[in-house]
Amino acid sequence: EAGLYSVLGVSSYFYSAYLLSFLFANLAYTGHAYQYLWPDHPEVQHWANPVLVIVFCLFGLAFATSFLDTRQRFPRLYKAIVAAGLLVSLLTVLSFILGAQGLAMKVAMAFLILFSLGMMVLGVLSWRAGIPSAKYFLAASITHTSAIVLSAIIVLTALDWGDFGIHIIEIAMLVDAVLLAFALADQFRILQNEKFLAEKLANIDHLTGIWNRRGFQQLVSPLWHTGLRNQHHMSVILMDLDQFKRVNDRHGHASGDQVLQQTASMLNSSARAGDVLARWGGEEFILFLPETGLSKATHIAERLRQSLIRMETGLTDLPLTASLGVAHVHARDIGMEELIRYADSYLYRAKEEGRNRVFFGEAGDTANTEAQMAT
Template structure:
C-alpha cells in the first residue's frame, strides 16, 4: 500500500513538473514576449561544469522549468545553465535570433546541439571586447539557422551584476523594428536631456550661478549611467575596455548620487538653512565614494554595486524628506524638487519590480526609470527657469530702485545719465535740437525751517507729481539734488522748451500745500533753460548752461524762466 502511494506521488510530481514547462519553441512561430517559460534552468555547484555535463544533467531531468517570462537570479548569483528546445517543422532551415536583452552579463556561452552532437557555439559577454560579439548590438544577439527537426540550445550565463535574463526568440525583421523603436525613444530622451544640459551650461557661463552647473553635472551623470546599463556606452564609447564596462555601473551610480546630492544641497539652500546637516551629507557622500573605490581596489564588484545602490537609494530618500521640510519652511521651489524626486522613485520602483518579476515585464515597465528621470529633468529645468525669472525680476527691480529717488519716484542722477546719454549721442550725430530745463523751488530752506522737513518733503512730492503730469512722452525727469529738478527734452528747440517751462511754472504757482495748522502755503519755482543750438559737445556743458540760467532767474527775483537766446 505504501509502495503504491509513493509511486503515485512520484508520478503526480512528475506530471505537475511536466505541466509547468511549456512545449518546445516552434521556429516558424512569432514570440513577441520573452520566452522564459519555455526555458529550463540548472545551477550547478561547481564552476568546472561544461557543456557535456550540462547535456547529461538535462537528459537526467536535473533541469527545472522556469516559472516566469523574465528570469532573475539576483546580484552575485552562481553561473546558470539554461536549456531550450526548438523545433523546425519545415524542411528548409529557418534563420532565427536569440536576443538576451541585458547589457551587463559577463559571460554568455551558447551551444546548439542536434541528437546530442554539438553543431554550433558562440561565446560573448562583457568580459570580451565589444568587437568580438557575434552581432554588432548593444545587447547579446545570437544568430543560428535551425534545420529540420529538433535542436537543443544550452546557454551558460555568468554575471557578478544582477543576472536578469529577458530572452527573446525573434527574426531579423522583428529585431530591426524593436531596435528602431528603441532608437527613437532613446534619441528623444538623450536629445531632450542634452538640450537641458547645454541650456543650463550657457546660463552658468553667463550668470556664474553654481546651481546651473551642478544641474548640468547631475544630468550628465544620469546620461553616463544610462549609457552604461543600456549597453550604448560599450557599443559607442568604450568598446575596447571590458574593465571599464565591468565597473561602469557601480562607479557611475556613485557619481550620479554624488551629483544629485550636490545639486540638491545647492538648490534647496541646505548649507544656509541647516549647516550641520549639510556637513553630515557631504561627509556621507565622501564615505560612500571612498567605499566604492576600496571595493574596486579589492575587486569586489558585488559589494561595490550594493554600496552604490544604497547610495542612490539614500539620495532619493533624502530628496523626498528635505523637499518636504524645505517646502514647509517656505521654499517655494522645493515643490518642483519633491515632485521630480517622487516621479523618479516611482519610475525606479516600477522598473525594479518588472525586472524582479513582481509585475509584468514590458518595454514600458522596464523603461519606467528612464521615463521618471526624464520627467525629473524637465520639472527641475522648469524650477530653475522659474527661479531664474524671479531672480532676474528681483535684480531688475533692485536696479530700478537704485536709480529712483525714493521720495519723489523720479530718476536720480545715475539713472538720468543712463537714459539720457544714448539719446544725447544720437542728437549730436543727427544735429537735432535738444533742450534742458533746470528748476529750483523758491525759498525751500525757509519752508523747512519754518514748517519742518515733513512739510518740505510734501512740497517736493507735490512738485514731482506736477512735473510728471506736465511732461511729454519722451521727456526724462530727474531730481537733481535737494530742491533742484531737471527735465531733458529731446527734439525740442529752445523757444519750445521755454514755453514748456512757463507752463510748468504756472502749474506750480497754482499749487498750495497746507501746513499742520491749516495754513495755505503757495509754491513757486525758478527755471533755467538751455539748448544745444550752440553745438555743445558734452551733455554736462548743456546742463551747466541751464544751471547758469537758473542762477539768473534767482537773481531776477525768482518765479521766472531765464534762457540765453543770444
Template sequence: MPRRLAPYLRLIMLCLLLGLARGAWAQPLQVDALPAGHAGLLSQVLQEEDGPLTVEQAQTRFQQGQGQPGQSPILNFGIGSRPTWLRLQLLNASNAPVSVLVVTGTTWIDALQLSLLQDGQLLKQWQSGDTLAGAAELIPGIGYVVPLQIPSGSSELYLRAQSPDPLVLPIEVLSEQSFVARDREYKFVYGLIYGFLLSLIVYNSMLFIGLRDRSYLYYSIYLSLFALLNFAYSGHGFAWVWPNNPLLQNHIILICMVLFGCSGLAFASSFLDLAQNAPKALRLLKALAAIGISGLLISLLLGQQSIEALLAFGFSLVATVSMALLGVTPLRHRRVAGRYYQAATLCGMLGAVITTLTVWGALPFTGWNYGAVKIGIILQATLLALGLSLKVRQQQTEKLHAERLAEHDPLTGLLNRRGFNQQAATLWSTSLRNQRPLSLIMLDLDHFKRLNDQYGHDLGDQALEAVAKLLERSCRTGDLTTRWGGEEFLLLLPETDLAEALALAERLRLAIQAITLQTSDQQVCLSGSFGVAARTHQQQLEQLINEADRHLYVAKQGGRNRVCASTPLEAGAQ
C-alpha cells in the same frame, strides 16, 4: 464533533499534498504555441548550498524534488544571492523542431549558463555574462538572447545564474517574429530617451557657457551621469563600447550610481543656493557625498562587490530622497521655481524608490516597476528644465529691478543722476549730430530747507512726490525727468527750442504754485524757481546743464518763484 471536523481535516491534508507536489507538477511550456509573458511561474528554482553543481547534478536534484516552484513571472533573489538554477520543462507537440529565442538574464549578471536537455542528453549549452569578454548574445535593453532548436516531444531547459549584484532572472521564450517586434520597440524607446537626454545636456551646457551659473553645469553633469548609467545597465555600453572589458562592466553601473547621486546633491545645493540659505544642510550634503565616494573606494579596494552593490543602491536612494526633502523645506517657498524643483525631485525620488525596491526584491519585478526610474528621471528632467528656465527669468527680472533701483530715485521714481547720464548721452549725441533743437529745464523748490525744518521731513517728502508726479504728467514720453539732488529737478527736452521750453517752465511754475499740502492745522503752499537753457554753441551736455544752473541762480537771486533764461521771463512774485 470529530465527525464534523473530519471533512475539514481531509481538505487541509489535500492542500498540503498539493503544495508538496506542486514542484513536480510544474506545467510545461508548449513551444509550438507559445504563450505571452515571462515563464517564471512555469519554472522550478534551486539554489546551490554546498558548492557549484554541474547540469547533471542539478537535474538529479530537481528530479529528487528539491526544486521549488517559481513564485512570480520574473524571479528576483536580491543582492548577494547564492548561485541559482532554474528548470523549465518544454513541450513541442509538433513532429518537427521549433526555432525559438530564449531571452533571459539582466546585463549585470556575472555568469549565465543555459543548457538544453532531452532524455538526459545535452543538446546545447551556452555561457555568457559580464565576466566574459565579448558580450556574447547580449541585445541592449532586452538581455541575453539565445537561439535554440527545440526538438519534438518533451525537453528541459536549465539556467544557472550567479552574481553578487541583484540577481534578477527574467526568462522568456519567444518566436522570431515576436522578438523582432520587441527589438524594434526597444530601439525606438531608447532612441527617444537618449535623444531627449542629449538635447537637455547640450541645452544646459550652452546656458552654463553663456550665463556662468553653476546650476546648469551641475545639471548637465547630473543628466550625463544618468545617461551613462542607463547606457551601462541597459547593456548598450557592454555590447557596443567596451565588450572586451568585463572588469569595467562589473563596476561601472555601481560607480555611476554613486556619482549620479553626488551630482544630484551638487545640483540641489547650487539650485537652492544652500551656501547662503542653509549652510548646515550644505555641510550635511557634503558629508553624505564624502561617505558615498569613500565607501565606494574602500569596497573597490577590498574587492567586495556585494558590499559595493549595497552601498551604491543605498547611497543613490538616500541622495534622491535628500534632494526631494530639500525641496519641501520652507527654503524655496518664496520662489515659483522652487515649486518646479519640488515636483521634479518628488518624481525622481518616486521612480528611484520603486526601481530600487524592485531590484532588491521588495516589489514585484515588472516592466513598469523596473523602468520607473527612467520615467521619474524624464519627468524630473522636464520639470527641472522648466524650473531652470524660470530661474533665469527670475534672475533677469531681479537684475532689471536692481538696475532700475540703481538708475531711479527710490522716493519719487524719477531718474537719478546715474540714470540721467546713461540715457541723456543718446539724446545729446542725436541733437548734436543732426542739429536738432534740445532744451533743458532746471527746477528748485523754494525754501525747501525751511519747510523740512518747520514741518518735518515727512511733509518734505510729500512735496517732492507731488512735484515728481506733476513733472511726469506734464512731460512727453521722450523727455527725461530727473531728481537731480535734494530739492532740485532737471528736465531734458529733445525736439524743443527755447521758447517752447520757457512756456513749459512757466506752466510748471504755475502748477507748483497751485499745490497745497495739508498739515495737522494748516495748509502749506509750494513754489519753484526755474533755469532754462537751449543747445546752441555747447559741445558738451555738462555745459548746457551749467548754463541752466546759472539761470536758476539768477531766478533765486531775483526773488524766487520765477523762470529765467538768456532773456529772463519774470513770473509773478512769491
C-alpha cells in the same frame, strides 16, 4: 549658456553634469558602454556600475542643494548631505583599494535609495518654504523615486512588464529632465524679474517716486545721441526750490519731504509724453525736453514756475517759489553734461537776480542770454 550661468550660477552646470552622469551610468548598466566605449577593459566595466551610480547621485545632490539654496535655507540638512556624500565617497575609494567591488555595489545601491528619498525631502521642505520653483523639483523627485521603487519591485518579484519594465528608469529620467528644465526656466524667469525690479528701483528716487540722476542719465543718453545725429532741437530745464531750507527749519523735514513729493507730482503731471523728469538732488529737479526749441522750452519752464506758486502746500507762512534755468542746443556737437552745465549757469543767474524767475539761453552763447521775469 553664459547668460544662464550669470543668473543661475553653478546650478545650470550641475544640472548638465547630473544628466550626463545618468547617461553614462545607464550605458554602463545596459552594457553599451562596455561594448562601444571600453571593450578592451573589462576591469573598467567591473567598477563602472557602482562608481557611475555614485557619481550620478553626487551630482544630483549638488544640483539640488545649489538650485534650492539649501546651504542658506536648511544649513543643518546641508551639512548632513555633505557628510553623507563624503562618507560614500570614502567608502567607494576604500572598496576600490581593497578590490571589493561587491561592497562598492552595495554602497551604491544604498546611496541611490537615500538619494531618491533625500531629493523628495528637499523638494517637500522647499515647497513648504515657499520656493516657487520647488513644485517642479518635487514632481521630478517623485517621478524618478517612484521609477526606482517600481524597478526594484519588478526585479525582486521577477515580474514581466515587457519593454516598459526594462526602460522604466530611462522613461522616468526623461520626465525628470523635462521637469527640472521647467524648474530651471521658472527660476531663471523669477531671478530675471527680480534683477529687472532691482535695477529699476536703483534708478528711482525713493522719496518722490520719479527718476533719480542715474535713471535720468540712462534714459536720456539714447535720446540725446539720436537728437544729435538727426540735428533735432533739445532743451533742458533745471529747477531749484527757492530758500527750501526755511521749510525744513520751520516745519521740520517731514513737511519738507511732503513739499518735495508734491512738487514732483506736479512736475510729473505737467510733463509731456516723451519728456524725462528726474530729481537731480536735494530740492533740484531736471526736465529733458527732446525735439523742443528754446521758445517752447522757456514757455514750459514759465508755466511750471507759475504752477508751483499756485500749488497748495499747507505752509501759508512760506510761499513756495522756484528759480529755473533753460538751455537749448540745435545742430551742435556737445555733450549732454555740457548742456546741463549751461542750464545750471542760467539757474544760478536766476538766483542772483532775486529768485522766482526763469533764465534761458543757447548752449555756448552766454553773451546772448535773455531773462524771463516772474510776473
